Amino acid sequence: MADPYKIGFIGLGLMGEGMATCIVKAGHRLTVTANRNRAPVDRLVAAGAAEADTPAAVARDSDFVVVCVATAEQVDAIVTGPDGILSAAHPGLTVIDCTTSHPDVTRRVAGACSAAGVSYMDAPLARTPTEAWEGRLNIMAGADDAVLERARPVLSLFAENIFHIGPVGSGHxxxxxxxxxxxxxxxxxxxxxxxxxxxxxxxxxxxxxxxxxxxxxxxxxxxxxxxxxxxxxxxxxxxxxxxxxxxxxxxxxxxxxxxxxxxxxxxxxxxxxxxxxxxxxxxxxxxxxxxxxxx
The missing domain is CATH 1.10.1040.10 (N-(1-d-carboxylethyl)-l-norvaline Dehydrogenase; domain 2)
Known part of the structure; x- marks a missing residue:
């Protein structure tokens, strides 16, 4: 395969662990961080992932960071908060937000990313944890064309269908x-x-x-x-x-x-x-x- 991507993953719940496992199995460099439950982190590290202690540390070693958590408020904190992704902003970094989030928060977080030179897209998911483990999710992408095309190979690691809905916020x-x-x-x-x-x-x-x-x-x-x-x-x-x-x-x-x-x-x-x-x-x-x- 081509050179492996450097991908971070934050949010290893019912959907996230399966998605992250697809990334590791495809041979890409994956960095994860623990949230409430250590067990998925331990399983992924055993499968070849690296572990970081903060979202900033995940971002520092990644070109793409997938965020798949529960709420818009968590996304905001993970991206813009202390030790958040933007505190480790670097050229080429893209945030892929797979959370089911609030579009108003999405657009605000996207604005903060843009100001820091970081690309952002919303990419909420459809289907179930079974399809997450099989790499067959559906994605509703909110992004400009260039960001989506750059992220598409990463999305394809865990998604079967990628629907481009429109600009940032429209996917959510x-x-x-x-x-x-x-x-x-x-x-x-x-x-x-x-x-x-x-x-x-x-x-x-x-x-x-x-x-x-x-x-x-x-x-x-x-x-x-x-x-x-x-x-x-x-x-x-x-x-x-x-x-x-x-x-x-x-x-x-x-x-x-x-x-x-x-x-x-x-x-x-x-x-x-x-x-x-x-x-x-x-x-x-x-x-x-x-x-x-x-x-």
Whole structure:
């Protein structure tokens, strides 16, 4: 292969560890840093990655730094904070933000990067941790053409499809809309299952009929296995993360004065579940929270 890329990776969660493992397996130089959980770092170091102690140290030894964390606030701190990426800015450095983030924060962080001579793009992800480990994610890229083309070989290490959405911030905006469609369908499935239970309709008949018709969806197929058989692994996305994403989109809708009726309802459902202690549960378990609340 051509000379290996020097890539940093910050955020080794459900998606990040698989993505970073794809980079190491492809033979590129990878530098990682620990966040809350050391185990993924130890596994990656054993596979050939180097470890650094701060985002600045990661950036210092990288030409590309992938950030894949939970919130816009974390991205801001990682890039612009003390010992952040920009404190080790150097010519040619590109930040690839794979977080599901707030577009307003994205554009502000991108401006700070530009002022420091660093390229930045938003590159939020679609698909699941399974595809992350297989290098088959979808990416919604917000970047100018030159930055995207420079980053494309790196993105291709863990992505099957790269969609160029538009300028910086547009990838994150579309990701939030995408998640609204997915999370909205999941919460609707939960409510439909509660209605079936209350009206004496067998859940397996609900599943059988809806799976064969227009009511079927990927989210219906992801949520119903939990309700039927206690399997919550088909949608490994936490209620708290869903609440965060819908909160970001709700703030954008309010700022733009967009008409919205479904979004506030979905957001309120997730807020109640998170406040009620279910935030760390995967979304299919919204059914249990709603059932207990109803009782």
């Amino acid at each position: 905006a579309l990701k939030l809309i995408n998640n609204f469609l997915s999370i909205g369908a999941a919460t609707l499935t939960v409510e439909a299952a509660l209605a079936a239970r209350s009206l004496g309709v067998d859940h397996r008949k609900l599943f059988e009929v809806c799976s064969a018709g227009g009511a079927n969806s990927a989210m219906f197929q992801a949520v119903m296995p939990w309700i039927l058989d206690g399997d919550d692994t088909k949608m490994r996305f936490s209620i708290a993360n869903a609440r965060k994403d819908m909160g970001y989109l709700k703030s954008l809708a309010e700022k733009a004065r967009l008409p919205a009726t479904v979004l506030p309802a979905v957001s309120a459902t997730l807020e109640a579940a998170t406040s009620g202690g279910a935030g760390d549960d995967y979304i299919p378990k919204l059914y249990n929270f709603a059932l207990n609340s109803k009782a």
